[in-house]
Amino acid sequence: MTLEKLYSQIQEKKSFLCVGLDVDLEKIPAQLLQEEDPIFAFSKAIIDATHDLCVAYKPNTAFFEAYGVKGWMALEKTINYLNENYPDHFTIADAKRGDIGNTSTRYAKAFYEDLNFDSVTIAPYMGKDSVEPFLAFEDKFAILLALTSNQGAFDFQTKTVDGKPLYQEVLKTASQYENSDRLMYVVGATKAEYLADIRKIVPKSFLLVPGVGAQGGSLEEVVKYGKNDQIGLLVNSSRGIIYASNGSDFAEAARAKALDLQQQMADLI
Amino acid sequence: MTLEKLYSQIQEKKSFLCVGLDVDLEKIPAQLLQEEDPIFAFSKAIIDATHDLCVAYKPNTAFFEAYGVKGWMALEKTINYLNENYPDHFTIADAKRGDIGNTSTRYAKAFYEDLNFDSVTIAPYMGKDSVEPFLAFEDKFAILLALTSNQGAFDFQTKTVDGKPLYQEVLKTASQYENSDRLMYVVGATKAEYLADIRKIVPKSFLLVPGVGAQGGSLEEVVKYGKNDQIGLLVNSSRGIIYASNGSDFAEAARAKALDLQQQMADLI
Numbered sequence: 031m032t033l034e035k036l037y038s039q040i041q042e043k044k045s046f047l048c049v050g051l052d053v054d055l056e057k058i059p060a061q062l063l064q065e066e067d068p069i070f071a072f073s074k075a076i077i078d079a080t081h082d083l084c085v086a087y088k089p090n091t092a093f094f095e096a097y098g099v100k101g102w103m104a105l106e107k108t109i110n111y112l113n114e115n116y117p118d119h120f121t122i123a124d125a126k127r128g129d130i131g132n133t134s135t136r137y138a139k140a141f142y143e144d145l146n147f148d149s150v151t152i153a154p155y156m157g158k159d160s161v162e163p164f165l166a167f168e169d170k171f172a173i174l175l176a177l178t179s180n181q182g183a184f185d186f187q188t189k190t191v192d193g194k195p196l197y198q199e200v201l202k203t204a205s206q207y208e209n210s211d212r213l214m215y216v217v218g219a220t221k222a223e224y225l226a227d228i229r230k231i232v233p234k235s236f237l238l239v240p241g242v243g244a245q246g247g248s249l250e251e252v253v254k255y256g257k258n259d260q261i262g263l264l265v266n267s268s269r270g271i272i273y274a275s276n277g278s279d280f281a282e283a284a285r286a287k288a289l290d291l292q293q294q295m296a297d298l299i
Numbered sequence: 300m301t302l303e304k305l306y307s308q309i310q311e312k313k314s315f316l317c318v319g320l321d322v323d324l325e326k327i328p329a330q331l332l333q334e335e336d337p338i339f340a341f342s343k344a345i346i347d348a349t350h351d352l353c354v355a356y357k358p359n360t361a362f363f364e365a366y367g368v369k370g371w372m373a374l375e376k377t378i379n380y381l382n383e384n385y386p387d388h389f390t391i392a393d394a395k396r397g398d399i400g401n402t403s404t405r406y407a408k409a410f411y412e413d414l415n416f417d418s419v420t421i422a423p424y425m426g427k428d429s430v431e432p433f434l435a436f437e438d439k440f441a442i443l444l445a446l447t448s449n450q451g452a453f454d455f456q457t458k459t460v461d462g463k464p465l466y467q468e469v470l471k472t473a474s475q476y477e478n479s480d481r482l483m484y485v486v487g488a489t490k491a492e493y494l495a496d497i498r499k500i501v502p503k504s505f506l507l508v509p510g511v512g513a514q515g516g517s518l519e520e521v522v523k524y525g526k527n528d529q530i531g532l533l534v535n536s537s538r539g540i541i542y543a544s545n546g547s548d549f550a551e552a553a554r555a556k557a558l559d560l561q562q563q564m565a566d567l568i
Contacts (some may be wrong), residue, residue: 052402092398096405098413102371128422129361129395130449133321136365144367153397153422155444157451175424180399182426185472186465191458196465203454 031148032169033236036120037260039085044296046261047288048086048122048238050268051076051108052093057273059280069097069104074111076272079281081116083292086264088122088238109145120264121148122173122238127164128153134163142170149173151216151238154200158207165209171236172213176200176228179218179241197224201231214238217256219247219265225255236262242291243270249291253298261299267291300417301438302505305389306529308354313565315530316557317355317391317507319537320345320377321362326542328549338366338373341549343380345541348550350385352561355533357391357507378414389533390417391442391507397422403432411439418442420485420507423469427476434478440505441482445469445497448487448510466493470500483507486525488516488534494524505531511560512539518560522567530568536560 040046051073055063058072065071077087089108094101112121127137127150134152141150149171152164164172177187177197187197194202204213217228219241228237237256241247242265249265256263267287275283309315320342324332327341334340346356358377363370381390396406396419403421410419418440421433433441446456446466456466463471473482486497488510497506506525510516511534518534525532536556544552 090398090402092396092402092405092409096409096413098375098409099368099371102368106367126398126422127361127395129359130447130451133359133361136361140361140365140367144365153395153424155422155424155455156447156449157454157456159449159451161451178399178425180425180428182399182428182430185426186424186460186469187426189460189465189468191455191460191465196455196458196460199458200455 031120035118036085036236039118039120040261043082043085043292044299045083045085045292046263046265046295046299047084047291048088048264048266049076049080049084049271049288050124050240050266051087051089051272052268054093055097057276059276059278061278067104067107069094069101070107073104073108075281076284077112077116079285080271080288081119083285083288084119086120086122087112088124088266090124090268106145109147113146123147123150126151126153126175128156128160130156131159131163134160138164138167142167149214151175154204161204162207162209165207165212170212173238174200174204174213174215176215177217177221177224179220179245179247183218183221198227198231201228205232216240219249219252220245222248222251222255225252229256229258233258234262236264238264238266240266243267249294250298257299265295300389304387305354305505308387308389309530312351312354312561313568314352314354314561315532315534315564315568316353316560317357317533317535318345318349318353318540318557319393319509319535320356320358320541321537323362324366326545328545328547330547336369336373336376338363338370339376342373342377344550345553346381346385348554349540349557350388352554352557353388355389355391356381357393357535359393359537375414378416382415392416392419395420395422395444397425397429399425400428400432403429407433407436411436418483420444423473430473431476431478434476434481439481442507443469443473443482443484445484446486446490446493448489448514448516452487452490467496467500470497474501485509488518488521489514491517491520491524494521498525498527502527503531505533507533507535509535512536518563519567526568534564
């Protein structure tokens, strides 16, 4: 996937919505539990119901791994289904990986080549040689945690380093890594007021923005402070969309929630 | 696994060696590639050859995940083999996970309950609500990245925050989390001179120390600066042991390397 293609999808659909696939067997409609692979069945139904309203899908790998080998197979089926049926969508493995060089290369190959995701989320703590292996693949992107949407973000990310918050040091340092044009950054919608400062450091990069909806972030503020001239935003909603209903109308209810967000986005861009 | 049991293993074996299972199909003896599950066959042979010389095993999950469903099955077989045959060994899933609360709980359950590892490595960047879910399980331990052995550690971990390096802020903050007696910390052997300061902040905690051997860290210095009155160290070697030979004598060669480290350890404690 190229950035140009992602941007043209955004323009065409008037949407920068990313649907997060956090598939929890305790929350999906009971009827699906009789399927051979309930995790995939649920993911497929959500994808089919929302694909024209969003530009990206983000399976959170934790939810798949939690089911061991079966979960991993469901993840493979989900990404294969996306790549075969909706190849124009940007796909994100929300895995938050990061390890020393040769191990990061392993992870990168697993997600980019074997599973064929367009991108993977990664953690910055181990620095350059843990991040750069994820930037060595053409048309693949690493999405680095910068300022996350949770309360724990204030433990370290906002602490002052060299006169500025750590998350800004992360943005500044990472934007100098090799192939940093393949970097995107996670910035939580719950901290939208920080986006203006973030845009000064990474004006051109795409930002993956979780926290709209269930976590209380404001879409309007995210756009106000975070938009650049190519939009530059992927706003994620997971629970707010996929668990809109746990009845037999779950797919229609998910579509309605996605449509609501897409229409708000169309008004804002 | 309790800390008392881990300490008694260390005393009994005069060893605080952890063997890292970074299984790479390109590096294992060619003869094993004909096995039905070469990854497990290799892990099993290494375990059988070294179990009396070490107190812990640490599969790096990246190496297993790199092989998709097959790799995940090999990881399950490996941890099951350990738990059935060598239940006194401390087991570490080197996964470097970390996500917001409910997702961290998923990961914790996957590693502690489904796979039945004693511990899992985690990244600190997302703070308290990403770490505490890993501390909510009795006799299970989370091993937090503090100061890693790679060059990239200098990007952020050693930057000054409130007058001290970030890794010390991580240690100080994390040691106040709920159930922090279930925390251990990763400190690279390549930075052994930092261990004296680290011991002032976390005098009682176990430290998982990678970087002896292939990465050049000194065992003697690690013990000098890092040992506490219950040893408090798990020194890991991966490549230096498991790839000592890629011929048919690989298991014996691995044992010889492990024995060499164990004997050095016996002299130092």
